[in-house]
Amino acid sequence: MSTLTVPNQVPSVSEDCEQLRKAFADLLKALDKELSNDFERVVLLWTLDPAERDAFLANEATKRWTSSNQVLMEIACTRSSNQLLQARQAYHACYKKSLEEDVAHHTTGDFRKLLLPLVTSYRYEGDEVNMTLAKSEAKILHEKISKKAYTDEDLIRILATRSKAQINATLNHYKNEFGNDINKDLKTDPKDEYLALLRATVKCLIRPERYFEKVLRLAINRQGTDEGALTRVVTTRAEIDMKVIKEEYQKRNSVPLDRAIVKDTTGEYEKILLALIGHGDA
Amino acid sequence: MSTLTVPNQVPSVSEDCEQLRKAFADLLKALDKELSNDFERVVLLWTLDPAERDAFLANEATKRWTSSNQVLMEIACTRSSNQLLQARQAYHACYKKSLEEDVAHHTTGDFRKLLLPLVTSYRYEGDEVNMTLAKSEAKILHEKISKKAYTDEDLIRILATRSKAQINATLNHYKNEFGNDINKDLKTDPKDEYLALLRATVKCLIRPERYFEKVLRLAINRQGTDEGALTRVVTTRAEIDMKVIKEEYQKRNSVPLDRAIVKDTTGEYEKILLALIGHGDA
Incomplete structure (x- = not known):
């Protein structure tokens, strides 16, 4: 059965032109709206207080595709513990739900395994570093990465729960002891989206x-x-x-x-x- | 080589008696201390403010055996979201570490899988209930439990992230639709410690x-x-x-x-x- 049909009454050239004009007008209107939206969006985001802004960005991210996982990770890893917490409080107030509830519901598999502990973390923020722990955990990370066990729960535990100072010490030791930056060892498959998120996590935490x-x-x-x-x-x-x-x-x-x-x-x-x-x- | 030796100078009976007396005295002293400790411990716990008390109990639990997992779950599930959060803040101040860091480090396997999201939760506390969600999640729970997939990540996600009001609605629907209290269905092996913890979690959340x-x-x-x-x-x-x-x-x-x-x-x-x-x- 043909999917292309000719109307019973073939329209005149002037009617065709009018329809095209209307279609283009609508298109330009949408485009115009799209263009001004960039400006409006900056104003909107800038007007919100930081916790509400993070809640807004995180909520938006939970509704989109895999690439938005990076936004969730970014909020979880580059804010201070109290800022992340305030974002979670703002999320309750704005969306009548918890952030982790939406993150857990809207992600699956490896991404959920990594993101859920990141967004629920409340890291210690002191400068104290336990060097014995740094050495033993650098070893764990190296073992897991050597086996390509990138979603291993100990690997995720270390990145999701340790203080940033402690992670920094661990990754310095990793480099000293095993020769490479951890992110170099995590780049075995440049197209793997989970690995890219893992490398970005490391970067957000320490640089x-x-x-x-x-x-x-x-x-x-x-x-x-x-x-x-x-x-x-x-x-x-x-x-x-x-x-x-x-x-x-x-x-x-x-x-x-x-x-x-x-x-x-x-x-x-x-x-x-x-x-x-x-x-x-x- | 023998591990039992006789001293070169065999002690007299009176010396033996004196040594035994001293040993018993020390034992009684320890016992007495142990007995009065019950009282001292109440005073200590009662003197701390609630957040410090929870931090203290949680820290103690992370250092003990599996049975202490229940204490961690109890603190995570019976406190309000803000009380749990204040306990996490007190944990930073008292132990220079995060609660989740110690929980993750000191637990393994199924217990970690359940406890980590519980202690890091910051649940929404409104009364609003989404009945469509309650029905779909009751179905998920029933499917997982029927397959004995008690550590399934969706099952844990539902218990660890949903608001208590929402979980209550879900479990009411579970009972209406599938005939049993969820905890009855979770009692297939009364000796299984993980299942016992899971049942206790459900109870803490709703009753x-x-x-x-x-x-x-x-x-x-x-x-x-x-x-x-x-x-x-x-x-x-x-x-x-x-x-x-x-x-x-x-x-x-x-x-x-x-x-x-x-x-x-x-x-x-x-x-x-x-x-x-x-x-x-x-």
Whole structure:
């Protein structure tokens, strides 16, 4: 049976033109709305207080596809313990549910195994480091990674529960003892999305400014800027560590972040981004 | 080579007696200390503020054997979300580590799988119930339990992340639809410690007063009172729900709790327990 049919009454050329005009008008309207949305989204995110903003971003992420898992991990690993907690409290207030409930419900398999302990963590934040533990846990990590047991529960336990200072000591020992950065050993299959999330987790925990530099770099250096990522990083880091992120960006790309933004964005959206990253302060 | 040797100078009978006397004296001293410790322990626990007390009990539990897993679960499931959170904060302050770090490090296998999400939960506490979700999750629980998949991650996810009101709705639907209380279906092997912990988890989440009644009953009705459990329940529930627990106890045992305590304990320990449960108020 044919799926292509000719109407009983063939329309006139002028009727065709009118229909095309209407269709294009609607398309332009949608496009226009889409364009102004970038600006509106920055304003919206910037207006929210940090805990509400994280709750909003996390909630959005739980409704999207695998790539949004990175947003959940980013919120879980780059905020302080109390900031993450306040985001969880804001989540209750805004969505009448717990964050972990939505994360657990909307993720599966390996991703859930990693994300659930990350978003529910309340890490100790002191500087104290137990070197004996660092050595024994570096060994555990190396054993698991050598066996490609990337979802091993001890590996996840170490990354999800230890303090950032302790993880840093463990990963320093890992490098000293076994020769490679852990993230190099976690790059056996560059296309594996779980491994990519695991590497990003490590980076967020010990070098957040490098993680954010990379997110910005990938958002800007591509066919069609990824405004979602650009807006997220700028609005969430503006008052935290944007200065260090800008320095990292300049070092890694040999071009200042503000110039890269000017090249890739326009209008009000460009202006507000530049204001937020402290254009002119650099 | 023999491990039993006779001293070069064989001691006289009077020397032997003196040594035995000293040894017994030390033993009695230790025993006496042990006995008075019951009282001291109530005073210690009662003196701490609730968050510190929970941190103390949880820390102690992470250092002990499997049976202490119940204490961790009890703290995780019978406190309000904010009380559990304050216990985690107190844990940082007291032990320079996170609670989940110690729980994850000191448990293994199925127990870790269940306990870690429980102690890190921050449940939504509103009354709203999603009946569609209750039905679909009751079905999931029934499927998993029918297959004896008691450590299934969806089963644990539901118990560890949903609000208590939602879990209650789910388990009501479970009973209506499938005929049994979920805990009856979880009693296939009464000796299985993991299943016992799972049943206790369900009870703590939806009928905490019945859970505590049972802990008290088992602590009192045995050869040699379990002072650890008795002290824990009395000191942690005195200001919360001891009145309902006493009512449950009377209903289930046909004897008031204070009379059972008088029968099983003595001295200062007895007096302080009676004062804490509100002797005479009943």
